[in-house]
Amino acid sequence: MKIATFNINGIKARMPRLTEWLEETRPSVACLQEIKSQDDGFPASDFEGLGYEAIWHGQKSFNGVAILVDAKAGYQISEVQRGLGIDGPKEGEGEQSRYLEADVTDANGHTTRVVCIYLPNGNPQPGPKFDYKIAWMARLRERMRAIWEEEVPAAVLGDYNVIPEDDDVWSPKAMANDALMQPESRAAYARLLADGWTDAVRTLNPRGGVWTYWDYQSGAWQRDHGFRIDHVLLSPTLADRLEAVGVDREHRGREKASDHAPVWALFSR
DNA sequence: ATGACTAATAGCATTAGA
Secondary structure: OEEEEEEOOOHHHHHHHHHHHHHHHOOOEEEEEOOOOOHHHOOHHHHHHOOEEEEEEOOOOOOOEEEEEEHHHOOEEEEEEEOOOOEOOOOOOOEOOOEEEEEEEOOOOOEEEEEEEEOOOOOOOOOHHHHHHHHHHHHHHHHHHHHHHHOOOEEEEEEOOOOOOHHHEOOOOOOOOOHHHOHHHHHHHHHHHHOOOEEHHHHHOOOOOOOOEEOOHHHHHHHOOEEOOEEEEEOHHHHOOEEEEEEOHHHHHOOOOOOEOOEEEEEOO
């Protein structure tokens, strides 16, 4: 089983790149963030044509998450929960579409809990958006603890919008004031790891230096000015089966690419 | 230096991203 996460930055604008990536790398499960599409506009039939079954939690203009499974390879998906029950930072806007949780069953009947998240960015900080980010992380931790109690194999993956350590960014100094690496953001992420969740990419790359995002501006891609904010967190039984991780960097360099690259984790079954 | 790109929606710029 190969589980992947990809912040696609607009599903309409990215469909050609997304299609290529699915055909070339064929993940068993793909978590997508920032689909920036309402539920009605989601191209489910295009994914069906590629052999993928999807569930999605859309929103107009911003945010939006989806989970795809390789139906052609025998995977099935069943939604467990959408949303964490937390309102956005603006008065009366309601909940943003950032959380989608499902059970994924393989051809042999083995089920894995898969949680696709798009954690709030939190800039500018300090301010209400940063407060929202920290509150969202607290709610996420509560939900992850509940999943932990279920003792199911689980992966919580997506765009965490947190740079966990200084060696996860090309220049800690350049990013020092960003919400992505504030001590509060890092502490909230560290609490998830302290709870027992395994950071798959960090575990297999203990020296850091792995990037998953490069800004569109200032030639960041050409200069390799990136950082790691897309993470794959694993429950113990799933972590035991972890065989490899990777970042599909090459896809970041293509025409009309997302500013994020896909991140994947491979398991023994 | 509070910019530079990019996407979406709805203008004939603004918001948001990170």
